[in-house]
Amino acid sequence: MPQEPPQIPLDEFDGFKTKFTEVSVNALGGDVIACSDDFFPAVYMRGSFGPNGALYDGWETRRHNPSYDWVIIKLGPKASHLDYCDIDTAWFKGNECPQSRVYGLLLSDKEFADPKLKVKANDERWEELLSTVTLGPDSRHIFKLNDRAQEGQWNCLKVLMIPDGGMGRFRAYGRPLPPKPLPSFPSADVEPINLLSPLIGGHVVTCSDANFSPPVNLLRSGRGIDMSDGWETRRSQIGRGKYAPGAPLEGQERKEWVIGKLGSSGNIQYVEVDTAFHPGNYPVATQIEATYHDGEEVPADAKWDVVVKKTPCGSHRQHWLAVERGLENNIYSHIRCSIYPDGGFKRLRIYGHPLAPGTKAAAPGPVIALPLTYEQFKPYGSVIQGFSLPTSSPKGVPVTTANQGTASKFHRLSVLPETEATISVQKADNKKVAGSAKVPTLQKATAPFSVIPLPTADIQSYNLLVAQSGSDGKLDASTLKAFVATAGQGVTFAEGTWYAPLNCGDFVSVGRSAGVQAGETVEANVDVYVPEYPQAAAEDALKVPTQTAxxxxxxxxxxxxxxxxxxxxxxxxxxxxxxxxxxxxxxxxxxxxxxxxxxxxxxxxxxxxxxxxxxxxxxxxxxxxxxxxxxxxxxxxxxxxxxxxxxxxxxxxxxxxxxxxxxxxxxxxxxxxxxxxxxxxxxxxxxxxxxxxxxxxxxxxxxxxxxxxxxxxxxxxxxxxxxxxxxxxxxxxxxxxxxxxxxxxxx
CATH class of the missing domain: 2.60.120.480 (Ureidoglycolate hydrolase)
Structure with missing residues (x-):
């Protein structure tokens, strides 16, 4: 009689499981597509019963099955090598599944993409990945899958319950296949992918602290449901804990960090940091570094490039952070995200293209236009906009209830240097820009002035290209940034900011005198790429009802x-x-x-x-x-x-x-x-x-x-x-x- 695969102790598994991705989890697209029996309810409520029996948080089948029950699970990634599984009989005591076995197959791309996918239990493609194992009540059981599971490619599993009973959870861990590296740097219109996505093998290697919630949550899809499914560290205090006198970090700047390995090596175009559901504990600032290393863990003496300099964060908002000019064509394998001084945030995404080490770019990439945010525009001026949640207001911008409770007032989003200002309506081009473009000239703001687009049916977004002045007052090309602003966002250009001609249609100008405060104009010939961001615009009613009879x-x-x-x-x-x-x-x-x-x-x-x-x-x-x-x-x-x-x-x-x-x-x-x-x-x-x-x-x-x-x-x-x-x-x-x-x- 063949020997059963041995169980792996939980504490041992917890020590290395972060190297693998839970490919069956619903958050990555894992889904149950068929089962032989699901007679009993699937929510555990101790002492409560439904018409079909006791309520349990798991899968429970009817008794007296002569053979076995089964469930078919579609995995999240398109293809993965599978290494471990966790068969959890939590809450089932006396009615747990006595034994189990696991099979796998690889669906075709067409099958995998089919929203009405059906897979039969007797499909000839099923291969055994785990032989029969014995299970106990109310406990987790970790098993290493066989060599075929680890070497083959899989995206669908069949789990047997022998002969019947209850199973609380099934989890499969593996290594999703990364995308094939591109043969060369792509043109700007090739959309970047999230290189840190667990769907292609991106994963967390290590972190400095995970007191409240683990950093693996940062890799999940969507924006989450509450504060619990992000990464949150403990509070740090000056002179206490690891910063106390004699402690390892005495005298150092307070920060926490997480290191992630990309699913594929590649370049980095921009980073998304999302602080959703962290209104009172988001970090003050963040910084992103990157390096290349063949192995899993980065050595202590590795050289890290600062791809995104330390930048402020806001509450319950997405932040799109452009990579420093000159680094957009470097190839990286690992990233380190630091938050200052501590706190939590929801998601971290690293956008770029899969490229092999040594791939060379023919020329520097264009300036990528990213969605406009208050913090990223701060070196060039300020952003004027409202927020759905008062707690999303930028740090230092007070919010009060106004107009007898009918309005939220976001105070002083932009403070003007003069106590008097001229307000006028100006005209600008209203041609939408998307794709590659060359901006021939930039002009310099001689004084601060504000631009507030008037709402029209034609303008739902507009573009901004800005740069700072160097110490000599000339345009500093290393500070070039491009943004896509929505019709619900205005901006104030700080004095000395260089900006491209506007394309926001009719706009209200607020400044020292009527019109745009433009000074020196220089030839720039900046290559810009504006992605085709899908619009989610409301068609406003712009006409006053006719007042007649x-x-x-x-x-x-x-x-x-x-x-x-x-x-x-x-x-x-x-x-x-x-x-x-x-x-x-x-x-x-x-x-x-x-x-x-x-x-x-x-x-x-x-x-x-x-x-x-x-x-x-x-x-x-x-x-x-x-x-x-x-x-x-x-x-x-x-x-x-x-x-x-x-x-x-x-x-x-x-x-x-x-x-x-x-x-x-x-x-x-x-x-x-x-x-x-x-x-x-x-x-x-x-x-x-x-x-x-x-x-x-x-x-x-x-x-x-x-x-x-x-x-x-x-x-x-x-x-x-x-x-x-x-x-x-x-x-x-x-x-x-x-x-x-x-x-x-x-x-």
């Missing part, structure tokens, strides 16, 4: 004030009818000055923030809305610019729902300085236009119709969002009875 049962006579005592009918805003309250921000409108009268010693600053404004409860189309509060800003004018709703699919913020019209309600001051009810007027501002409230104008806090909208807000204030509100910034009056009623137009 009937509005909610009231005759619309064009009079927009409350002098008659009747409900107010909102009218479309125009430059003319808005002139006594402020300025219109729209194509063709005159540039306007943002003014303020704060005393110099008050420390007020002019800045751009974003209100993520949601529809107010009770503000419904076709119904009346009571005006019971108004506010004014006695020392500053205030501008609101609607932002677009474009987004990149699975990259960054999700697109906001379509629609969104701004209802502006204003009133003139009476002789006592308070709002005069007889002068209340209401205006409809479409998504493609913004407005400025003059200093001291009484107005209702932002009222949005139909959908959530991000409004860029340009204003001068003392309050920075961190400290208590300063009464000089805003005066708010609440009324016990409505001072006016607005008939909200029906769609």
């Amino acid at each position: 009937q509005l909610n049962g009231h005759v619309a006579n064009g009079v927009a004030n409350g002098a008659s005592g009747k409900p107010i009918q909102p009218v479309p805003i125009t430059e003319k009818n808005w002139a006594k309250y402020g300025s219109l921000i729209a194509p063709g409108a005159q540039p306007a000055e943002l003014t303020n009268s704060y005393p110099a010693d008050k420390g007020a600053k002019t800045a751009i923030g974003v209100f993520r404004a949601t529809p107010k409860v009770g503000l419904v189309r076709g119904q009346s809305f009571d005006i019971k509060l108004l506010e004014r800003h006695p020392h500053t004018s205030q501008a609101f610019v609607p932002m677009g709703k474009g987004a990149l699919a699975d990259k960054g913020e999700e697109a906001l729902a379509p629609g969104g019209t701004f209802l502006a309600v204003v009133a003139q001051a009476g002789s006592d300085g308070n709002p005069d009810p007889a002068t209340v007027e209401a205006f409809l501002v479409p998504a493609g236009q913004g407005l400025i409230y003059n200093q001291g104008v009484w107005h209702h806090p932002v009222l949005m119709l139909d959908a959530t909208v991000d409004l860029a807000c340009i204003e001068t204030q003392i309050c920075n969002g961190k400290d208590e509100a300063d009464p000089s910034d805003c005066e708010l009056l609440e009324f016990s009875h409505p001072i006016a009623v607005v008939d909200v137009p029906a769609k």
Whole structure:
């Protein structure tokens, strides 16, 4: 009688299992595609029973099987060498599977890709990978698979339960086959792959700490479900633990690190670091290094290249980090990701091409345009955008609840050096750029200025190419970066930043004077590659509903004030009818000055923030809305610019729902300085236009119709969002009875 394969002790297996990939796990695409029997429920609830018996978290079949039951599992990778399996009978005590056996086969590429795949238990291709083994109750059983399993290629398993019973988990560990190295460096339009993906054999080699969750989670697909399925280290403290006097790291900078081996050697184009679900424990910064070594573990004296310099991280966000210029054509086998000083993040992906050592590139690669993020753009200026979660706000950007709970305000995303600014609408090219392009010239910002694209149906994203100035004031080519910004993102160019001509269509410019603050222009001839990022854009409703004969049962006579005592009918805003309250921000409108009268010693600053404004409860189309509060800003004018709703699919913020019209309600001051009810007027501002409230104008806090909208807000204030509100910034009056009623137009 043949001897059974011996079990491997758990502690021994745990010491080396990170060298292998759990190829059967659902997170990598592993899936059960067929079984002989699944009579009993699959959720364990002690003492609970369903119509078919006790509830168990596992697979349990009916009793008295004369032969055996079976289950067929499709593995995640397309092909793998298989080394070990873990047959776990957890929770099954007295009804566990007594014995098991494992078979494997290799599906064709066509079969593997078939979403309706069916594999028969009697398929002639099945080969034995593990002979019959005996199992015990409520325990894990680790077995080494036979030579055929380790040498062959497999992507489908058949696990036998002999003769019947229960099995909690089955796990298969192996070495996914890496992709074949490319014969040479590919052209820019060949899409890079994640070289650290476990589907091609990428795996974690070692790490400095895994106190809360293991770094192998970093390699999983998707963005996870909560904080538990990422990598998180313990807290480090100066002078304590491994940094204590006499300890190994005394006096060194605090950091944690993880080393991963790529599934295939290759070049690195860019890195993705995702801090999803780590809002209060994400690292302050990260750095990526890479090296080449033939073996599994990198020797202590290995030379590491810093492919991504130490860069700040944000909360619950994806970060796309470009490789340092000049290193994009080096060949690497291992990476080291360091986080400062500690913390956790969700995913780590290394994008490049599989290439053999010694492969030479004909020329430096182009600058790859990556999705725009606040942290990556920081050396060149700042990014103006809203976030779906207040905790995703960049570090140092306060977030408060505003407008009676209907908005989140992201304060001072961009602080302007001047206390006065000119706001104008400019035109830029709106031609979408994708693929390879050559940028002939760059121009230098002589002063900081901001660009906020106006939302249009044509512009869902635009491109940015920027560089810093060197110590001599000239363009520093080593700092060139390219970005793809969505219609929901604006930017401020810092003084001295070099930038390429814009392609964002109509945009609002905020700066020292009307128009773009452009200075010196130089020939650059920069090769750029813009990947075709799929759009996840919402088609916004850009037109104001026609205000003609009937509005909610009231005759619309064009009079927009409350002098008659009747409900107010909102009218479309125009430059003319808005002139006594402020300025219109729209194509063709005159540039306007943002003014303020704060005393110099008050420390007020002019800045751009974003209100993520949601529809107010009770503000419904076709119904009346009571005006019971108004506010004014006695020392500053205030501008609101609607932002677009474009987004990149699975990259960054999700697109906001379509629609969104701004209802502006204003009133003139009476002789006592308070709002005069007889002068209340209401205006409809479409998504493609913004407005400025003059200093001291009484107005209702932002009222949005139909959908959530991000409004860029340009204003001068003392309050920075961190400290208590300063009464000089805003005066708010609440009324016990409505001072006016607005008939909200029906769609």
